[in-house]
Amino acid sequence: MCIRLANDLFLHDDLRAHRRGWTVEPIRNGTGRRYRDPRWDRLSECSCCVGAGYRGIETCPSCAGRGVVDALAAPTEPVPAEQSPLKVVAERLDLPPGAPR
Ligand SMILES: [Zn+2]
Incomplete structure (x- = not known):
């Protein structure tokens, strides 16, 4: 339930990150996200x-x-x-x- 809520909350940011070519890593048991631009x-x-x-x-x-x-x-x-x-x-x-x- 908590992860499902997190997925809904992060959906907009996850999609935006994918459009930019960033990596999206779920953290804190899926309740958080770590976004990273591979150009770094x-x-x-x-x-x-x-x-x-x-x-x-x-x-x-x-x-x-x-x-x-x-x-x-x-x-x-x-x-x-x-x-x-x-x-x-x-x-x-x-x-x-x-x-x-
Ligand atoms: Zn220099």
């Missing part, structure tokens, strides 16, 4: 910047500042060095070039 499996930490997205104050060229890489996605366009958010902040703080940061 394609993501991994960027080995160039170890997930930081930056190398010094420059945006990481391998992941374009995201810190993660998608195994199936086309290569990302690197952020131009002059638009690197940390570099812009450094310029606003008026730090002299070459100053320790």
